[in-house]
Amino acid sequence: MSGSNTTDFTNPSTFILLGIPGLETAHLWIVFPFCTMYLTAILGNFTILFTVKTEPSLHGPMYYFLCMLAVSDLVISTSIVPKMLAIFWFNSKEIDFSACLTQLYFIHCFAVMESGIFVAMAFDRYVAICDPLRHSTILTNSVVANIVLAMMLRSGLLALPFPFLVRQWPYCRTNIIPQPYCAHMAVVKLACADTSVSSYYGLFVVFCVMGLDAIFIALSYTQILRAIFSLPTKDARIKTFGTCISHLCAILAFYIPSLFFSLMYRFGQNVPLHFHVLIANVYLLMPPMLNPIIYGVRTKQIRDRLLRLFTHKGT
Template sequence: MSDSNTTDFTNPSTFILLGIPGLEMAHIWISIPFCTIYVLAVLGNFTILFIVKMEPSLRGPMYYFLCMLAINDLVLSTSILPKTLSIFWFNSREIDFSACLTQMYIIHCFSSMESGIFVAMAFDRYVAICDPLRHSTILTNPVVAKISLAVVLRGSMLSLPCPILAWQLPYCRTNIIPHSHCDHIAVVNLACTDIRVSSYYGISVEFLVIGLDVFFITVSYIQILRAIFRLPTKDARLKTFGTCGSHLCGLLTCYIPDLFSSLTHRFSHNVPLHFFILSANVYILVPPLLHPLIYGLRTKEIRNRLLQLFTHKGV
């Protein structure tokens, strides 16, 4: 029997996702806010992309990086929610082994890319405030393209070992994942061998990426604040600092949920499993909803173009 079970699960063709264990009876009710958040996030991010594409004046590094963020949010939220909703609505819990590892890779890759995009935005704010006369000559389109490519390559390459390591593990215990999507740790915990290499790599990359990105963003804002405090009047200081408002709000939506999720996973051992799973979903779904609101409401050019769009439609 032992040999048979090992043979069955060493290379599982499918995994079974349980959704949110302990809250099965509430799956339908949980799906309502999840679906609403996703629909609003899709509409918001497509609106940002549409406005930037249709408005010729919105051509600059800030808006290019904002479009990258919108695309990143669309991919990240779409990578988990359709499958999660199929579990909630149709009890469709099976996911192909390769599809599971692909989902795992997308989550890690685009989460890393999101952090890198915020670093690029911080650099744009630094140049715009500390060296405004040379902003257009420093952040040219080729430079922006190289920065964007570096962000994409970093996220892609650093995240690739996670699914590769998970693919090489033998799964001889079970193919049931107590989660709503293929979270890295939830998958590798099913292996019947030492998972320290895979686990340590995932944690190391997470802390390395976030640690370096937060360091570079902090250095940028130290220089920005020094430049702001050198301005002659209070109004000039407030107006200049206001141009960083949307970026700072975006940083909070990116790093605070991630910090909260990491701390609860490592120090709250008595917290129910369903709380971790809900927080993991919220961490992925809520920022794509908030980013269009933050940049749409706080960025004057986008806000004015949006008002013009609705005004003309109304007329």
């Protein structure tokens, strides 16, 4: 293990990830719920991808966006959990500086992408409910491809400054990161320089991505609810609103932990460090685990395809 924890250095070759400080004796037990969440995310999201690929009736805009969400969930969880398991099981706490920056980039890039996917899904629901006769002409394959490309470019470009900002700072205090993965502000806090540029850019991304995306989603659902309440019968309103339940549940599973974590990070100075770290891990790993469950249970087409698949296997 590196012996440069407190000596002066301006460009550390490695960082030390502590896992969950204060709960080191419980690492062997803590790993099991996180491992369960990861395996559920892997199995669930690959099942979603396989189901959409093999079922022609699911080859539509909503399910293309769902596949993109599944890929994003797989990348985020795989960026974090393998190294976390190495820390908890094998005490492998060192991470190369470049590997740390790569992990940091992928986490922030695909978190931004996931937020954009929810906006695209909200737009799909808006068109499907408010202008159903033109849904297929508005959301053509080329339009969907352009939306996907725009989301990828936005997330990739917005996350790109994070590793470059982190690389430019001198590190002369410590190379110990008190959590099991590299996040932008966790690394920036180790620098011995004025890092306000990194802090301001991080806030800019939060407000311009999460804030604007949440506004667009809220506007879409305002119009959707107006259209639903204008339907003539209660059954029609319930049936139409039912097509949005999966999307709304996935949005809540993504934004509520994010909001809670952001508030706790800024105002929870009296909260124990190990609780901060646990919440940070749950915040990143909960959506990848819940999204395939939500869509698998709530979406009739996916549920029916899976039932047919298992029924045929069992006969």
